[in-house]
Amino acid sequence: MSQSSDEQHPISLYLKIWCLLFVLSTLSYLVDYFQVQGIVRWTLILVFMFLKAGLIIGIFMHVSWEKYSVKLLLFVPPIAILVFIILMAIEADYTYLNRLTFWQ
């Protein structure tokens, strides 16, 4: 059937990704352990998060080997989520400023 995802990959590939995920998780845990704060903390958390998500989606879920149509199906709709997050962040700022003004 789908020649793309039936492709065989050596077990060693999965073991390597597994190790990488372990290392990345440890690194993101260490961000908290050493109490890194502020913009460095948020940047590191996001970088490790996106690397882990990319490895899981790309290798474990085999998306790297899927056809372009499938990638479009999976990655175009979530753009709506991104827009929604931005809208809600703007809205949240507004609510917070109002609460500061009228509650305190």
Place this chain on the structure above:
Amino acid sequence: MSNNKHTDQTSSWQSAVSDWSADKETFNMPWGKLMMWIFLLSDTFIFSIFLTSYMKVRMTTTADWPSSSEVFALTIAGNHIPLVLIAIMTFILITSSGTMAMAVNFAYKGDKSKTFYLMILTAVLGASFVGMQAFEWTKLIVDEGIRPWANPLGAAQFGSIFFMITGFHGLHVSCGVIYLAIVANKVRKGDYDKKGFHIVEITGLYWHFVDLVWVFIFAFFYLW
């Protein structure tokens, strides 16, 4: 077909256009796999909305947000270790994803026995994850007095968001454990010998997705 293969490599867009415009099925995969992808896409929206609502309440609350590092700390052998239970849960879930990926690999090689044992191992790791979550919930409810509507440590929204998001994720893990056990048992009995082992990959997609959601919950709820 060889010509088609050639265009796949030259331009991704051309392959997408030919998939959608040619007189054939657009998505060249077993229907169950496509349906699982569409289900996971809808699940992505649900979890994204939960995390967005978390972002919103956290940005708007004027009360102090509790430090998750301290709330989820444990004292093990006299040492106070921050966030350690969550770290262990993260490692367990990643390990279960690794065993699942290998189960899929062995399924396509036709090694039913290894597939069965790796899937059962995945299910056991998933069950232990849920067990630790139950422990975590008990600690927060009984020892810390956190409720969905109240939180003695600070912002009340912490309780609502915590129980909603981790509860929904835990429900997904629990369903996944049952799903894995059923499929693993059917693999062992030989139900898929004629149909092919795509079902193992489909189950794997669900399980990796549960792990993927945890990556985001771990980053945004526990570490942020």
